[in-house]
Amino acid sequence: MIKFRWYVDSQKEQDWLNEMSKKGWALKSFFLGFYKFEKCEPGEYIYQIDLLPEGKSKQEYFEFMEETGVEIVDRWFYWVYLCKKASEGPFELYSDNESLKLHYESIVKFFKPFMYLELIAALLQVPGICGGSYLNIFSFILLIILFLGFLTTIKSFEKRIDSIDKDI
Known part of the structure; x- marks a missing residue:
């Protein structure tokens, strides 16, 4: 089965994959x-979506994941x-607040240039x-919609970061 969905928020995408x-x-x-799916036992898999970490080689990252029993289903960008x-x-992947906060900060850092690029292109x-x-x-309308999508996603992750800061 093939389904089409467009997510900017990886957390929402991950939740949908687990559903x-x-x-x-x-x-x-x-x-x-x-997204291409195949039939499986209900609840057979748990999914996580990760942004490749800075400073590590892709090969190192993939080898580490495989050593811990994690299957790499696919990679895009x-x-x-x-x-x-x-x-x-x-x-x-991120079981403590500090590592989760760093993960969210890297997502914000990743999306900000795209957000500004969409705004400049719209202008x-x-x-x-x-x-x-x-x-x-x-x-113009399409670029503003994309800009607002990135802005909303960035604000969502910044709220998550603020929430973690309150817990630390």
């Missing part, structure tokens, strides 16, 4: 919003889709809008 697993669907691959059999116990459409170009109007 799909509970319904008996195991993720097999991902590309540009298209800097995102890695991971799973582990639920029968092997809980699966959390570059303004002269064309003044000229009445429908293509520029459409581009």
Whole structure:
């Protein structure tokens, strides 16, 4: 089965993948919003999505994951889709507040340049809008929507970081 979904928030995406697993669907691959699933036992897998950490080689990271019994389902850009059999116990990459906070901070750092790029690209459409170009109007609206999506996601992760700071 193939499903299309578009997520900017990896936590929401991860929650959805785990819901799909509970319904008996195991993720097999991902590309540009298209998720390929195969039938499995309901709840057989637990999924985590990770952003490749800075300072580690990809090979080191993948070897470490495999040594700990984590299966690398797929990789897209800097995102890695991971799973582990639920029968092997809980699966959390970031089990303490400090490491979770660092993970969220790296996501914010990763998304901010894209957010600013979308805003700049949208503002570059303004002269064309003044000229009445429908293509520029459409581009401007699309770029503003993307900008707002990144902004919302960044704010969401910043709230999570603030919440962790209160707990520490």
